[in-house]
Amino acid sequence: MNTLKKLKVLGESAKYDLCNYVDPNFETYASGKIPGVYNSTSPNGHCMPLFKVLMTNKCSNDCKYCINSKSSKLERYEFTPEELSNLFLEYFNRKYVEGLFLSSGISDDIDPSMEKQIEVARILRDYGYDGYIHLKILPGTSYDLIKRAMSLANRVSVNIEAATHDGFEELTSTKNYKIDIIRRMKWINRLSKKDPSLAPSGQTTQFIVGASNESDEEILKMTHELHNKFEIKRSYFSAFNPIENTPLQDHEMPHPKRTTRLYQADFLLNSYGFSFDELIFDERGNIETEIDPKYSFAINNKELFPLEINEASYEELIKVPGIGRVSANRIITLRKRRKYIEKLEELKQLGVAIKRAEPFIKLNKSYQATLNF
Ligand code: SF4
Secondary structure, three states: OOHHHHHHHHHHHHHHOOOOOOOOOOOOEOOOOOOOEEEEEOOOOOEEEEEEEEOEOOOOOOOOOOOOOOOOOOOOOEOOHHHHHHHHHHHHHOOOOOEEEEEOOOOOOHHHHHHHHHHHHHHHHHHOOOOEEEEEOOOOOOHHHHHHHHHHOOEEEOOOEOOOHHHHHHHOOOOOHHHHHHHHHHHHHHHHHHOOOOOOOOEEEEEEEOOOOOOHHHHHHHHHHHHHHHOOOEEEEEEOOOOOOOOOOOOOOOOOOHHHHHHHHHHHHHOOOOOHHHOOOOOOOOOOOOOOHHHHHHHHOHHHOOEEOOOOOHHHHOOOOOOOHHHHHHHHHHHHHOOOOOOHHHHHHOOOOHHHHHHHEEEOOEEOOOOOO
16 A cells, blocks of 8 residues: 555544644645644644644544544555654654654554554654654553553543533444543543653643534533643644534534634633633623633623733733733733833833723723723
8 A cells, every 4th residue: 555645644634633723714734745744833832843644544433523433435544553653754854743643543442553553652762762742542542551652652632522421422422421531531640640751741632612512611611620630731622624424514613713712711711710600601601702702701890990000910910801921920020120010112012912901901090091891
């Protein structure tokens, strides 16, 4: 079998697995020029081209949104671990990529399929490759194999796909939500706590947004819980995309801004210290798509604003639209050196997005703009 042909199919199939925030308006694949190369953002924020590919598109599961599900009529391909590791090293040595993101369908039983991915990582580590490897943990993988995968990978992930047991059951009949997914996440977390050298960049997960009838409220409740309980570093939101010849081919696509708003709300919850009750949902449990969730919070809590910049705490400052964590820290630092910040221009230099922030702040008791709530 021609390796390039396999690479084109299995690299293309891997695009549904996210390992960074994907702006729907931005082409993240390297324009298809080099199959399998994907521009990603590393855990430390560095932009990193990854070799992103499936080990195989054979699969015994029946996920209704997935082109590789067992009922799909398509040509099936599979790399051997030796083939895939050689291909990766060729890309790496030519400086096409800086890391590997490896996922797979389930061609045999679960563990033998997972072993093939682990074998790729083992070959690379034995060769002396010490760069970034992200391994997808297949649903239902045994404890010992998860531990082995974590000993070789920088990061691992189990795709949760849905926020609720019922939502998950709408999507597949061959995987068990509590056992194959949640229990595996728990094991990963437990292993990481016991030995922090295992998968030191932690675990992530992915939701398919819009494939089942789950609300944003249900999705965010779950991401928050996963973050708190299992220290999930990042939840990725993959917008459901109906694929021809799958059971969900006629299912409606989600609103184009839905995943962006979910990322923003998730960020507020898990990085900005917002409580779940501070997020604003409509009567169906969804976030407003036309305005961002922080702005929505501000206009729904007008009694908190305008906020005096010279007196506000860090926690209050980061609730202001247009003030992020970096600019809030800079404001606090500057206030320690000087008594007052007096001009909008100074805030601008500290990184505040003035147009957004103006209606919500006061400087030395003066209103900066009026907001018509
Ligand atoms: S487990 Fe589900 S999502 Fe993954 S390849 Fe198989 S059918 Fe597709």
